[in-house]
Amino acid sequence: MGQITLKNVSKSFGATVIIPEIDLTIEDGEFVVFVGPSGCGKSTLLRLIAGLEDTSAGAIVIDGRDVTGEAPAKRKLAMVFQSYALYPHMTVAKNIAFPLKMAGEDKAAIDRKVADAARILNLTNYLDRRPGQLSGGQRQRVAIGRAIVRQPSAFLFDEPLSNLDAALRGTMRLEISELHHQLKTTMIYVTHDQVEAMTMADKIVVLNAGNIEQVGSPMELYKTPKNLFVAGFIGSPKMNLINGAVAAKHGAATVGIRPEHMQISTSAGEWKATVGVAEHLGSDTFLHVNADGVGPLTVRADGEISVRHGDTVFLTPDPTKLHRFSEDGRAM
Amino acid sequence: MARAVSTRRKAAFTAAAWLVAFVIFFPILYTILTSFKTEPEAIAGFSLFPSWTAENYVEVQTQRDYFKPFMNSVVISVGSTLLALLVAIPAAWSMAFSPTKRTKDILMWMLSTKMMPAVAVLVPIYLIFRDTGLLDTRIGLTVMLTLINLPIVVWMLYTYFREIPGEILEASRMDGASLLNEIVYVLTPMAIPGIASTMLLNIILAWNEAFWTIRLTTTNAAPLTAFIASFSSPQGLFWAKLSAASTLAIAPILIMGWFSQRQLVRGLTFGAVK
Numbered sequence: 001m002g003q004i005t006l007k008n009v010s011k012s013f014g015a016t017v018i019i020p021e022i023d024l025t026i027e028d029g030e031f032v033v034f035v036g037p038s039g040c041g042k043s044t045l046l047r048l049i050a051g052l053e054d055t056s057a058g059a060i061v062i063d064g065r066d067v068t069g070e071a072p073a074k075r076k077l078a079m080v081f082q083s084y085a086l087y088p089h090m091t092v093a094k095n096i097a098f099p100l101k102m103a104g105e106d107k108a109a110i111d112r113k114v115a116d117a118a119r120i121l122n123l124t125n126y127l128d129r130r131p132g133q134l135s136g137g138q139r140q141r142v143a144i145g146r147a148i149v150r151q152p153s154a155f156l157f158d159e160p161l162s163n164l165d166a167a168l169r170g171t172m173r174l175e176i177s178e179l180h181h182q183l184k185t186t187m188i189y190v191t192h193d194q195v196e197a198m199t200m201a202d203k204i205v206v207l208n209a210g211n212i213e214q215v216g217s218p219m220e221l222y223k224t225p226k227n228l229f230v231a232g233f234i235g236s237p238k239m240n241l242i243n244g245a246v247a248a249k250h251g252a253a254t255v256g257i258r259p260e261h262m263q264i265s266t267s268a269g270e271w272k273a274t275v276g277v278a279e280h281l282g283s284d285t286f287l288h289v290n291a292d293g294v295g296p297l298t299v300r301a302d303g304e305i306s307v308r309h310g311d312t313v314f315l316t317p318d319p320t321k322l323h324r325f326s327e328d329g330r331a332m
Numbered sequence: 333m334a335r336a337v338s339t340r341r342k343a344a345f346t347a348a349a350w351l352v353a354f355v356i357f358f359p360i361l362y363t364i365l366t367s368f369k370t371e372p373e374a375i376a377g378f379s380l381f382p383s384w385t386a387e388n389y390v391e392v393q394t395q396r397d398y399f400k401p402f403m404n405s406v407v408i409s410v411g412s413t414l415l416a417l418l419v420a421i422p423a424a425w426s427m428a429f430s431p432t433k434r435t436k437d438i439l440m441w442m443l444s445t446k447m448m449p450a451v452a453v454l455v456p457i458y459l460i461f462r463d464t465g466l467l468d469t470r471i472g473l474t475v476m477l478t479l480i481n482l483p484i485v486v487w488m489l490y491t492y493f494r495e496i497p498g499e500i501l502e503a504s505r506m507d508g509a510s511l512l513n514e515i516v517y518v519l520t521p522m523a524i525p526g527i528a529s530t531m532l533l534n535i536i537l538a539w540n541e542a543f544w545t546i547r548l549t550t551t552n553a554a555p556l557t558a559f560i561a562s563f564s565s566p567q568g569l570f571w572a573k574l575s576a577a578s579t580l581a582i583a584p585i586l587i588m589g590w591f592s593q594r595q596l597v598r599g600l601t602f603g604a605v606k
Contacts, residue, residue: 052502073508085503089521098517102508146507 002186009058036207078147154186252324261321269314366575374571388576405555409538412477424489492526556581
């Protein structure tokens with residue numbers, strides 16, 4: 001079991017309010033991602049759930065039990081830190097065994113569980129090494145191993161991949177998703193990378209300045225962002241947000257159109273634009289254009305498109321994919 | 333781009349480093365060489381070739397007992413170091429892991445006490461020692477050296493403890509470690525190298541301290557620094573014997589320093605490089 005409920009949880013440091021008041025329910029077995037820009041309070045929220053920070057007000061309930069005042073160890077949660085936080089003086093085997101040792105398990109059980117975890121995470125050949133002798137990816141696996149042996153009611157990940165290079169990040173992302181399918185345990189994952197959020201989550205919680213902007217599945221957030229912040233944050237490249245006459249024509253203060261929801265033509269279209277930088281990724285091409293009367297836009301085009309800097313193109317936004325936002329930034 | 337360093341440049345740097353090291357070590361080397369000269373040879377002028385006589389060592393030992401000041405040095409330097417660690421470990425710990433607004437000020441204030449010339453407080457301290465019966469006692473000197481070196485010990489340990497990442501302690505808390513388990517299994521093993529470096533350096537500082545050890549002792553608690561000083565009078569200077577006494581005084585700490593040089597270098601440079 002691993003249902004986590006936050007009831008009116010808030011956190012302040014002195015007079016500075018980090019998290020105003022949050023209500024959130026995370027269902028058992030869900031993979032929930034907290035996403036938001038740096039300083040939005042996502043890590044603080046995770047640390048409040050972990051018990052590493054005290055709440056200023058409100059209650060944290062895990063599986064029906066109020067754990068607000070309880071020590072981290074009593075909450076039956078396991079955490080994977082950004083810096084891995086491995087014990088540098090212990091071998092891989094001892095690192096993984098540490099929580100079991102603390103729980104007072106007997107040696108035979110510890111050995112068996114460590115061997116199991118090592119097998120799942122491909123660490124069997126490294127059990128006698130120390131963290132300093134491992135690569136970043138291996139260290140992260142040890143940190144995950146240390147978390148899974150305890151069979152916690154939920155896993156907490158605090159930006160676990162941000163210290164890895166891009167290629168390894170992609171691999172580890174898959175491994176963590178795979179692990180979630182195997183273990184079916186609740187996972188809360190903090191990241192500022194919306195690609196990680198979109199690819200891994202069952203449910204995304206978008207945070208901004210300590211407030212929850214929107215909660216939903218990745219596709220809900222992509223298709224129906226509740227406000228300008230979510231619209232601008234979810235999706236890569238970012239949604240184009242247009243003000244002025246174009247927005248007024250659609251009866252809104254701002255309209256948004258995603259780069260992939262515009263048709264591009266070299267002969268005719270709604271908006272005439274001049275191509276600036278063209279980023280060729282092979283499968284796709286991202287064109288950064290300046291449209292007359294609209295402003296700078298990003299357009300996703302076919303990978304094979306042959307346009308150059310300074311070329312004129314015509315863009316036609318898909319009217320069914322247009323997002324309209326009111327003066328206060330809410331979706332209309 | 334990495335800087336290309338030619339072999340010739342490397343050789344020049346290596347030679348320069350050896351030269352500097354030799355210049356620094358030379359006084360000690362010359363003291364050792366002089367201790368193997370006869371007294372006339374020692375005053376005859378500069379020479380790197382002694383006649384390799386051991387008579388100075390025999391004479392030093394017959395004139396004065398080496399063992400007693402040696403034991404005093406051991407007791408005072410080790411005692412004051414352990415006492416300083418006893419006070420400094422919790423102090424540095426709380427400053428590193430639960431700092432307050434005033435922590436930096438306290439650290440600076442402690443360091444500032446080292447900037448005062450010792451002679452400025454000689455009279456009051458002498459009088460306090462006299463009135464409390466601490467003059468020429470091992471306890472008195474141990475307390476004195478503890479207080480003198482405490483700021484450095486606290487600073488070194490503070491710097492070292494600050495290097496222990498807070499996330500590792502949090503990880504152990506998440507892993508179910510009680511405070512005692514956290515101290516025994518995580519904190520102490522990680523802090524031991526730093527504590528060891530601090531201990532070694534402080535023993536050396538205390539062993540070599542000459543201002544207070546000479547002024548606050550006469551015979552009973554006189555350590556090796558006073559033992560050396562006693563050879564500079566009253567019949568004039570006997571260079572060879574003085575050198576033999578000096579060699580005997582520095583030999584233990586030199587040997588200890590040699591075997592613990594890795595920890596010492598780590599102790600002196602930690603915090604400097606990540």
